[in-house]
Amino acid sequence: MATLTHPMTGIEMNPILIERKALTFEEAVTAHLLRMQGVKYNIIAQQLGTNTHRLGEVFRGEKHVGSKAKAKELIATSH
Numbered sequence: 001m002a003t004l005t006h007p008m009t010g011i012e013m014n015p016i017l018i019e020r021k022a023l024t025f026e027e028a029v030t031a032h033l034l035r036m037q038g039v040k041y042n043i044i045a046q047q048l049g050t051n052t053h054r055l056g057e058v059f060r061g062e063k064h065v066g067s068k069a070k071a072k073e074l075i076a077t078s079h
Contacts, residue, residue: 018049028064031055032071 004013023031027048034044045052057063 014046016049020048020050020054023048023050023054023058023064025064025067025070028058028067029070029074031058032068033074035059036071036075 004015005011006013020027027050031044031048034047035041039047041052041055045055048055054063058067061068
């Protein structure tokens, strides 16, 4: 993959491959799994192509109720 740089400053930038305006239930489960694995909040947002406000809705239980329980279930059954 080619390096993305700002045309005026030459600063290397990260390409945005996915941009989500909302998260699905499975994406919310993935967010919980990443958080349980110790991944930083802002990195989870970047990896899922969303913003920290969408993650906050999920982590506070305002969206996708049951996604945290599903993440815990997946961790329990993977061992």
